[in-house]
Amino acid sequence: MSTPRTHTRRRMLTATGAALALGMVAACGSGNEEAADEITMWTFLDPAGSSGREQVLANLIESYEEDTGIRVNVEVQQWDTMTQQFLAADVSGSAPDVMWVALDQVSNAVEQGALADLNSLAFSDLPEDQLADLRDVYWETMETGDGSIYGVVHSRNYFGIMYRADLLAEAGVDPAQIRTWDDLISAAEELTAPNENRWGLGQAFGTSFADPQILSARLVESQGTMFDDDGSPLWDTDEAIEAMEFQAGFVTEAQVTAPDAVRLTAEDLYELFSAGQVAMINAASVRVPAMQEQVGTENVGFMHYPSEDGEGYAPGSLAGWSVGVWSGSEAAEQAADFVAYMSSPEADEQWMLDAQQPPLYASTAENNADFLDEPENSFLSIVLEGAQEHGWLPPTNVPTAGWRESLNGAVQQVLLEEASPGEAMAAAEQELGTGGNG
Template sequence: MNTNTTLRGLMAAVALCALTPLALHAQQTTIRMWTFLNPEGSTVREKVLGKVIADFEASHPGIRVRTEQQVWDQMTQKFMAASGAGNAPDVIWVNSDLLGTVMQTGALADISAAFTPEDLADLDNPLVQAATEGGKVYGVGQSYMIFGLIARKRFLDEAGVDPATIRTWDDLDAAAQKLTKGSGAAVERWGLCQDLGMTKIDPGILLAHLLTGDEGDPAFGETGRANWANERGVAGIRRVAALIQSGASPREGLNWTNDEMYDQFSAGRCAIITGASVRIGSLQQSTGDDDIAFIPYPSDDPEGPSRQAISNWTTSVWTGSKNPEAAAQLVAFMTRPEADEIWVTEGGTLPARASTAEKLADFLNQPSNRHMLSAANYIRSSGWVPPFGADISGYRDDMDRAIQQVVMNGADPMQALKEAEQAYNTRHGY
């Protein structure tokens, strides 16, 4: 036996064993993703995200996902700054209010190669269309939603209010009064709660008034320029103010974020709230009550609801990513048919795919899930998407500031709207 040859063989084997973990480590790709959800969190959407990421990593053993949770109303702006500095995440969830602006900066990559033509046809909706330009796809949607009224059916039944009869603004006013228990400091439950603070807020009654009947006089021009100082806006502010002044809507709501409003709803302090359809799954969990209804914003015409904003988070890939193909694979995986089904059945979101809506027809018709069907129908009939490329960021704050001026300081509604419109337009350079 040649001792030298044997020794060299053993040394080579040891060296190989030592290097193998390093080689495997070198092959590992890490994808950074910014989202407002915590995949280790307890809400229904967070649990689904954790499950989808685990499934992705299991089917892509060479890729790991590092989620970096962000504040939802600051995340898109922070991403644009990080993109300019060259240190943005590989995958970003873009607020639909700012999608066009982010696209125009060139910060988003074309991910169309990660999808088949059949996939893109199945995912087709106004918000995916907004992320598509010149045949290039810059993102697909997550947490597809529309804003409207969210109601505890139990409280409505106790008061003898049928949600199907809330078809006009006068119907809503009457229902809010009837649903309010107590008065003044002794209020046990408000009929209608609104988040009217200055941060983390949902669009509400004022936007519904401004968008409805705005043909030829749009609330937002093609570039996003505001046009709010008109009779529609005045009617919206007066309605919000009257609900507060009557005691049917809490004055405290002038300082609430949307999460604070949702907390009040979960605590049984609000019969109806203005909110996002996608939150109902979590509200069912927090209240222990599956019978929560979604009601479209009414209008002056009992035959049709007001228009309202559609929203979602557009999952996209940064153009500066060092792993664009792996990042695009993650985005595609989060919207594949199997994942979309989980987002709907366990996360309470609306189907992103037409095939999912068809497959889950029986599920969506179950009493505890009919809110999703109601929201989907509202999107089809009256959903509004911001003009392509328009930066409409901050409009919610400006509108609420006008409401606060009227309710707290007795300002004239038209003057308050003029000041809010001017502040928004000046900030955006119009």
Template sequence: MAHSIRALAGACAVVALAAPAMAETLTIATVNNGDMIRMQKMTKPFTDANPDIQLEWVQLEENILRERVTTDIATNGGQYDVLTIGTYEVPLWAKQEWLTPLSDLPADYEVDDLIPAVRDALSVDGTLYAVPFYAESAMVMYRKDLAEAAGVTIPESPTWADIKTAAEKMTNKDGEVYGICLRGKPGWGENMAFLTAMANSYGARWFDMEWKPQFDSAEWKAALTDYLDLMTNYGPPGASSNGFNENLSLFQQGKCGIWIDATVAASFVTDPDNSTVADQVAFAQFPNKEGVDNHGNWLWAWSLAVPATSDAQDAAKKFVAWATSKAYTDEVAAADGWRAAPPGTRTSLYENAEYQSAAPFAAMTLTAINSANTQKSSVQDIPYTGGQFVAIPEFQGIGTAVGQQFAAALAGQMSGDDALAAAQSNTEREMARAGYPK
């Protein structure tokens, strides 16, 4: 009897020791955008199906997320098991062997359903290194009631002159309605994402074929001059602190006539539960400078990747496959309606009649994504790829430094010409230090 009791006690001890060892905690680093916040709230089906996996969330503002995740992976910190990263990081980090290949996703994931442009942007030599949670291009969102009251028409394919005319006539600063809201917060993925796309649409480029910076060009001067003119005369106060989320809030509150930004915002500005102007929003292509055949060439995907340093890779792969699956999209649609489905990732979503009916922005979003040419984002010859960024490792630092100069000009701390001159000299110095041309 005593032997049996001792045996039972020993068995219990083994079970007690084994239980914690079997449970794995995934630390997930993600951005504090609306779709990611929704994902965090909708994980019950995953945790119910995988009781041996616990989820721990680290949700950060965009610039801070990029800084912390980049530092962690570059130093082999191993702090995170799932990373939310973009189309800029994926090919660069994959080539450094910092990411785990995702070539063994289950058959029911349907990799071939991913929109080709997005899948290609997240692959290196045909191997997928991240899966897209949502993807986007950029477009014009505007208040059709304000446009009608002002007597202006924004065509489906507007020029910047069309936008300026509409912004001027929609502005009513006494009523706290600003004709246009654009990103001003400094950061390579904040104001410089927008300004690079705008510059592309003016015919500008970051570098010539010898990797010489081009901020002293007529095209960059025209783009920055018009940006500052629009924002100074028709934009909201404090615009140099406004990024994606701040402008989204302003637009939802009815304080912006025009907002030009990521297509993913469309579901939020048309959400009647959170947007006071949900039934008054219309859409158009990203503008171009008259005579320049380029509408911005923006392509981005916030994607989930598994760092090579994770010690829970199988569990992490299981999570990223679930969070970017068709089944997850169905769960979002059941909970919040088809309009809220994560956009831009799967062909099947844009073939879904229920989604097309619920999302008036669907066709414009798909057109924008498919028209992006990340292999040649400028009408001029360029030695780099990338749409609203330059796909070289140095761009993260250089782009943020330039963004700070342009934000200072927007805040009235320096002239546009001085900001361009500083951008030119600083970028020349950093590119020389990095050894370009290589």
């Protein structure tokens, strides 16, 4: 990375901007003083890849490089270990200029001083109407008490139930009628066909590549939260024990989830879904486009978690990746400039239209209502509704990293009969409270 002698600052494009191009970053001052000519970014998205997200990122990088002359070097990382590697690289002084940080580890990064304030670098001059357009649960959770912003949340995710519409139709199951947890269990029973090597509800309780489970939705539904204000887990409670009993019951009582779910990872689950070996799965909305490509758009559906009484929906976990700038970067303003570029209203439209990503701006959804009405994109409306009304976002102002792995480990203990639900939840609470957040 080159050391910048002078800096340039560019505002994020307004919603009425005529083009995504921001123009060449000009060298300032006299003599041979010039701005950094390259920045490095860590992300799990490979610009050389074929997914919609990867292709949009590649297009944005290409146009940014053409417009500014600044090269964006992408170093692709494994998503489940990337943030921890960044925190270690911050200590050693070798972190990338732009970093995609897992939301539940943003607090750790801020506390460590690893992230720069984007407001002071590039975002403070945003027009008020654009800020209002951006302001949602994700933006607000990234904003600190003093107004600092340490990242813009991309690849926004909402957890619910993904289903094979073709398999449900064959079994005569109407997904619109799955409104209660009992409805979900009944549907899964109809869809379970051991002779055909198919299970009604796929779940994955491995501690690698761990996703939020139905357990967390059930617990937040009954208890209102999973964490105290200081980030301490609230898992040694009657509600938490009941949620664990309910979670384990899919395997032990209803027998609609395979016993080997105890060892499966989320990645395994999507492979089974694609192969038709599970009819419904606990799933991330961000995976819908890939599944549509693999098994056909018409064969993939996505819905909210049902609820106890069927009057609403249980809270699905919200997730995403906070794209920020390393505080030790020698090209911090150029890095923030690129974050602003890939987060502009015009870029936001690309992310949604070409990669089927939930938009950052409310106006992006409003201006593209016809796109959201198309059958293959209808899941995005569910995601937006979830974020606005039904979703649950784990706190980002206190450390909660490791909560998914801890809860999956507790489920494993119960299913392997190594602990009772109460013992497993108490142990998980202590483990995360003293190990994960201590």
